[in-house]
Amino acid sequence: MDIDKIQALIKFVSKQGVSEVELETEEFKITIKSDKNVAEPKIIQAQMPMMPQMAQMAAPVAVPVPAAPAPVVAPVAAPVPAAAKEENGNYITVKSPMIGTFYRSAGPGKPTFAEVGDTIKEGSVTCIIEAMKLFNEIESEVSGKIVKILIDDATPVEYDQPLFLVDPS
Amino acid sequence: MPSVIYGIKYLKLETLFTGKIQYFEAEIGSTNDWAAMAVKNLKVMEGTVFRAGSQHQGKGQRGRVWASEPNANLLVSYVFYPGFIPAHRQFVLVQLVSLALKSVLDEILIDEVKIKWPNDIYVNDLKIAGVLIESTMKGNSVGSSIFGIGLNVNQRIFENVPNATSIALETGKGLDLDRLLSDLSSQLESRYLSLRRDLDTLSLKYSEALFRKNQKCEYVIGGQTTLMTPIGVDQLGQIVLEDEYGRVNSYGFHEARMVI
Numbered sequence: 001m002d003i004d005k006i007q008a009l010i011k012f013v014s015k016q017g018v019s020e021v022e023l024e025t026e027e028f029k030i031t032i033k034s035d036k037n038v039a040e041p042k043i044i045q046a047q048m049p050m051m052p053q054m055a056q057m058a059a060p061v062a063v064p065v066p067a068a069p070a071p072v073v074a075p076v077a078a079p080v081p082a083a084a085k086e087e088n089g090n091y092i093t094v095k096s097p098m099i100g101t102f103y104r105s106a107g108p109g110k111p112t113f114a115e116v117g118d119t120i121k122e123g124s125v126t127c128i129i130e131a132m133k134l135f136n137e138i139e140s141e142v143s144g145k146i147v148k149i150l151i152d153d154a155t156p157v158e159y160d161q162p163l164f165l166v167d168p169s
Numbered sequence: 170m171p172s173v174i175y176g177i178k179y180l181k182l183e184t185l186f187t188g189k190i191q192y193f194e195a196e197i198g199s200t201n202d203w204a205a206m207a208v209k210n211l212k213v214m215e216g217t218v219f220r221a222g223s224q225h226q227g228k229g230q231r232g233r234v235w236a237s238e239p240n241a242n243l244l245v246s247y248v249f250y251p252g253f254i255p256a257h258r259q260f261v262l263v264q265l266v267s268l269a270l271k272s273v274l275d276e277i278l279i280d281e282v283k284i285k286w287p288n289d290i291y292v293n294d295l296k297i298a299g300v301l302i303e304s305t306m307k308g309n310s311v312g313s314s315i316f317g318i319g320l321n322v323n324q325r326i327f328e329n330v331p332n333a334t335s336i337a338l339e340t341g342k343g344l345d346l347d348r349l350l351s352d353l354s355s356q357l358e359s360r361y362l363s364l365r366r367d368l369d370t371l372s373l374k375y376s377e378a379l380f381r382k383n384q385k386c387e388y389v390i391g392g393q394t395t396l397m398t399p400i401g402v403d404q405l406g407q408i409v410l411e412d413e414y415g416r417v418n419s420y421g422f423h424e425a426r427m428v429i
Contacts, residue, residue, distance in 0.1 A: 097257075097308065098257050099405065130422075131259075131406065132260055132421065133263070133300075134262065135301070135304070136256070136303075136304045136306045137305045137306065139312065141307075141308055
């Protein structure tokens with residue numbers, strides 16, 4: 001896929017108001033997500049499988065980077081920030097920074113840290129994630145109202161798994 | 170809840186900062202809860218220790234109570250701020266505290282001190298110390314971390330706890346708690362500082378000290394009892410077990426339990 005096609009795709013995404021487009025070909029996979037706060041959409045993920053003919057390319061340029069300033073192309077190998085905030089419509093998805101077991105309270109019979117409808121601010125404890133008997137209070141990095149709790153109490157969570165939807169407005 | 174500032178002591182220790190500031194309460198719910206409350210409400214220096222004569226709600230993991238006779242044992246919670254440790258590597262904290270306790274006990278006891286994964290300290294197949302680490306996560310790294318430690322020292326009778334022992338039971342002699350606190354603080358600090366340089370520095374020693382390492386043991390895995398051989402831990406802190414056919418797998422804390 002060349003720069004023109006990527007740019008055309010970006011234009012399409014921004015015009016249509018689509019929030020996310022994922023395109024996968026034999027050569028690579030690209031995900032374009034629009035950011036409501038930025039006029040232009042951002043490409044947050046671009047992946048190229050290790051194909052023999054690609055490896056033989058003279059210039060080891062992974063993905064052509066468009067000259068336009070707004071779109072950002074990053075190889076997928078770059079670490080994805082955990083506990084990441086990710087736009088989901090107008091909501092922010094709070095994700096797990098680690099593998100473990102998700103707990104909504106400090107212990108059996110104790111009050112929950114956060115309920116749907118609660119307003120949380122930066123630094124508020126939202127849950128505990130336990131791994132190998134290490135207990136971690138997860139502090140919120142965002143402020144807003146909890147719209148949805150995506151995990152049941154005392155169930156396993158994976159790294160980067162969405163935990164809460166927060167309405168920042 | 171008791172007042173946060175009470176009985177503050179500045180100890181003469183051979184450390185840079187660990188255990189230098191000590192808060193003491195004769196009786197407290199849990200030293201971990203007390204330390205956590207202090208961290209939330211006050212400026213608590215790194216290495217500060219919260220110590221109790223007895224705990225009436227001493228915490229094991231989530232609701233399990235750690236029984237202790239008043240003033241007989243070392244019940245402490247240290248506060249650290251290991252911001253250099255990423256969330257997924259925090260098992261190094263378990264290695265740090267377990268190995269510090271093992272070092273302190275190795276100086277005192279004749280018999281081998283072992284670490285029952287993840288963080289119980291055993292001697293002669295009996296539990297002599299327990300650890301409960303509670304941290305706060307800021308984004309992707311550890312914010313504050315509280316090392317809760319219960320070390321059985323001078324208690325000689327453990328009612329309804331069949332697998333417990335103490336220094337006094339093992340050696341026949343009592344021991345001064347202040348001296349132990351001083352030793353423990355030194356052992357913690359040196360390892361904490363070495364972790365700052367290299368997160369992998371403790372892994373090998375931890376694996377070597379595993380209780381029943383390289384011995385076939387019964388484990389309950391997925392509701393079934395099977396014979397497994399513990400051979401180490403992985404970077405996440407999962408126990409690495411080898412089955413009878415030589416197949417090797419890692420298990421989380423809720424996935425495999427040793428039968429003892």
